[in-house]
Amino acid sequence: MKVAVYGGSFNPIHYGHLLSAVWVLEKLNYDKIILVPTNIPVHKSYSDFPLPCHRLKMTELAVEGFDYLEVSDVEIQRGGNSYTIDTVREFKDKLNLTEKLGVIIGDDLLDGLHKWKEIDNLCLETELICLKRNNCSIIAPYPMTLLDNRVINISSTDIRDRIRNGRKIDFLLPDKVKDYINKHKLYIDN
Numbered sequence: 660m661k662v663a664v665y666g667g668s669f670n671p672i673h674y675g676h677l678l679s680a681v682w683v684l685e686k687l688n689y690d691k692i693i694l695v696p697t698n699i700p701v702h703k704s705y706s707d708f709p710l711p712c713h714r715l716k717m718t719e720l721a722v723e724g725f726d727y728l729e730v731s732d733v734e735i736q737r738g739g740n741s742y743t744i745d746t747v748r749e750f751k752d753k754l755n756l757t758e759k760l761g762v763i764i765g766d767d768l769l770d771g772l773h774k775w776k777e778i779d780n781l782c783l784e785t786e787l788i789c790l791k792r793n794n795c796s797i798i799a800p801y802p803m804t805l806l807d808n809r810v811i812n813i814s815s816t817d818i819r820d821r822i823r824n825g826r827k828i829d830f831l832l833p834d835k836v837k838d839y840i841n842k843h844k845l846y847i848d849n
Contacts, residue, residue: 663689664746668714670815733746818832
């Protein structure tokens with residue numbers, strides 16, 4: 660079985676995330692993509708984040724009914740800062756894979772990749788897969804698979820801003836996620 664891990668804050672998860680996962684699945688012949696919400700993201704400001712349990716639940720709601728998409732709470736259960744190499748090693752211990760585990764990142768992370776914990780080992784132990792988030796060419800600082808994917812201009816930041824400003828978020832994320840955000844009044848006060 661060919662599996663890739665797609666980590667992120669998913670704050671909130673939206674159609675851009677989901678379409679990216681499907682793109683990797685189809686273009687690189689993966690059987691399953693495991694979405695992993697971070698507990699505490701190391702390279703982002705944590706001030707604009709709801710509790711990890713909310714981001715986990717929104718991610719679970721977004722993938723309901725899609726057997727090729729799975730959600731793992733491994734980083735939330737581990738607690739503390741979330742490091743990709745730790746997550747990869749945990750999955751390698753749990754899964755009996757015949758191929759390297761894929762790790763999906765966006766091109767917005769490339770400039771800071773040299774700061775990632777054990778980045779050289781991560782490149783050796785996984786297939787690092789980079790998706791375009793901007794309409795520009797990608798220069799990879801490490802060995803990785805660069806996908807020429809369609810750029811979906813949806814961002815979690817924009818969704819949070821729209822919610823704070825009372826604007827519509829329809830067609831940006833699954834209805835179940837939107838309903839969860841409304842029910843729990845997420846992103847209104849921060």
